[in-house]
Amino acid sequence: MMKSVVEYKDYRQYILDYYSERKRSSAFTWREFARLAGFASGSYLKLVCDGKTRLREEGAKKTALAMGLLGFEYDYFILMVRYESAKTDREKKKCIEEMQALSDAHHVKVLGSDLYTFYETWKHSVVRELAVAMPGAKPNEIAKVCRPAISAADVSASLSFLTKAGLLTRDIKGNYHQTNRSLTTGRLNVVAVAVHSLLRQMGEFALEALDKLPISERHFSGITMGVTAESYEKVVEELKECRKKIVSIVSVDKKVEKVCRLNMQLFPLTENINKGSKESGKGE
Known part of the structure; x- marks a missing residue:
């Protein structure tokens, strides 16, 4: 049926x-x-x-x-x-x-509605990390370490959603645990709209970090480069592999000191030239 x-x-x-x-x-x-x-x-x-x-x-x-x-x-x-x-x-x-x-x-x-809600705002992903990194912490204590600051009510609502959605579990001592160490959107098209919203928020935070944080607390770099369709796909695959490697590095950490965001962005600065010319990349 x-x-x-x-x-x-x-x-x-x-x-x-x-x-x-x-x-x-x-x-x-x-x-x-x-x-x-x-x-x-x-x-x-x-x-x-x-x-x-x-x-x-x-x-x-x-x-x-x-x-x-x-x-x-x-x-x-x-x-x-x-x-x-x-x-x-x-x-x-x-x-x-x-x-x-x-x-x-x-x-x-x-199907996918919980993940849609998860990715719709940055708060859920940050609270999900902090809830585990700060065992026994009250919502107001978690709220105070968020950047930008959020309310204790926001943290409580996020914890309630994360638990209900099965993205966090709570033991008999009241401590939170992640059901999966890392999450991915996979191929859920419904989730993509919420991910766009999250990426915009994280992009705005990146601009704020560039202006407000000392170099010792943030790392920004980029490359402007000429590419072909073939080399573009190779770069995308390399970024995917790099992301997987980074996830494996942080996954072995037993104790978290802070929550960071890594943005990986690759986008065109021109229309297709269609002349077959190739230029070497230059670091910025």
Whole structure:
């Protein structure tokens, strides 16, 4: 039996699962599916599932009805389609919030929603580290060492969320422990919107650190370089490996002295030149 639509975050996967379920018990075809949804092309929905095209709003409505979706399930399916078409993070966030509201109202948890909440603000990642590094500390004590400062109420709310989400556990002595030493977003598209928000916040903190902290307490460096598509991908892979190595270094620490943030940023400063020229990088 298929899962409820509100347990999905990818409308293509839901369409594919619906088709597979119908196909298992009948001679259902992509052509028949397209006909029921009112599409002229018999292969249209298969192309959608293959990622070669996408549903538009009107097409989403016809497809939802063809799959027998009504009420909140119909609304949820439309929101999944609308999320993919959204142009801005604000629009994507609105879709996610409405999807979560529908799932909450019908007692179903959206996969990845806890991670979405975790990455939406920097506070959760910092409190998650401090809660373990400061055993027995009260929320106001944790709040005082945060930079920028946050309230004890913020810390309490974060601890409550982290525990409920299973990102922290609490032993009989009241001390917190991390269920996983490190976290990654993996391939969760829903989480990406919240990660964008977190990266912006951390970028702003980096600018503040550049102005306010002495060189002994922060390390900033960069390279301006000419690249090809091939060398760009190699650099990205090297950064991924570097990140993994750094995680392995800090993971063996038994006692934390402070919580730091490492930003890894690689972005273009020009449009594609298309002349095939290569320039050596220069450190800054």
